[in-house]
Amino acid sequence: MKMALGFLTAILITCFAPVAYASDPSPLQDFCVAVNDSVAAVFVNGKICKNPNMVVANDFFFSGLNMPGNTSNPLGSRVTTVNVNQLPGLNTLGISLVRIDYASYGLNPPHTHPRATEILVVLEGTLYVGFVTSNPADPNQKNKLFAKYLNPGDAFVFPEGLIHFQFNVGHKNAIAFAGLSSQNPGVITIANAVFGSDPPINQAVLTKAFQVEKKVIDYLEAQFRWNIV
Incomplete structure (x- = not known):
């Protein structure tokens, strides 16, 4: 009985914990x-x-x-x-x-x-x-x-x-x-975070992630060297 009660308590805590921290x-x-x-x-x-x-x-x-x-x-x-x-x-x-x-x-x-x-x-x-x-x-x-x-x-x-x-x-x-x-x-502005981070993300990561050539990444990074307020 105690084990069943403990198990039920654990289930209830698991269910309600995400709500408490949402x-x-x-x-x-x-x-x-x-x-x-x-x-x-x-x-x-x-x-x-x-x-x-x-x-x-x-x-x-x-x-x-x-x-x-x-x-x-x-x-x-x-x-x-x-x-x-x-x-x-x-x-x-x-x-x-x-x-x-x-x-x-x-x-x-x-x-x-x-x-x-x-x-x-x-x-x-x-x-x-x-x-x-x-x-x-x-x-x-x-x-x-x-x-x-x-x-x-x-x-x-x-x-x-x-x-x-x-x-x-x-x-x-x-x-x-x-x-x-x-x-x-x-707030995380997607393009600015990816192409304008400091220091920049390694271009090998970006070229593979977006499946584009390095010159495309160079161009995109040049567009996002400013802050969005």
Whole structure:
């Protein structure tokens, strides 16, 4: 009986453990306003709490999301981020926010958020958005694309960790807002990470991975020696 109970307990722990660790840890107090990393005495997985007696309303305040981002870059898009680094009061609360501005035919390129699911809402313009599934178990199948055209008021969800994108298909500027399920979702821009890393990835790896000649890799690396903000 004890063995059966222990086995059942182990099964329950196994089933619920992924759920417990699927997002940022739950807070154990009303708030934990983040201390700036530059003045923190130690490094932790997250941020150190500010003394609650020194917390003020501005620790929970961010201004400026009414201002358009500068889209004069090669992609024609700009992400204005509001995570724990910009808004210390988000610490331990498991959420963050971005505003995304798109010039005509601007692109928020294929990228992933390793620590967050994202829900995006279009405010202005028409966007073509989508995400690609992870590698299927069957090697004969391909990664599946889920994509839609979104108009003002439409929303779309990008599951945690999956590659996704947004493209402004209109002649006018577009604006979207997105909520993410982490105080610090992180972002990996695929092309910039692969072709613009420092130091560069060995070209033998890239030529074999993409099945192209070295001159193609040389060209691609030359395009990604700039930072996407």
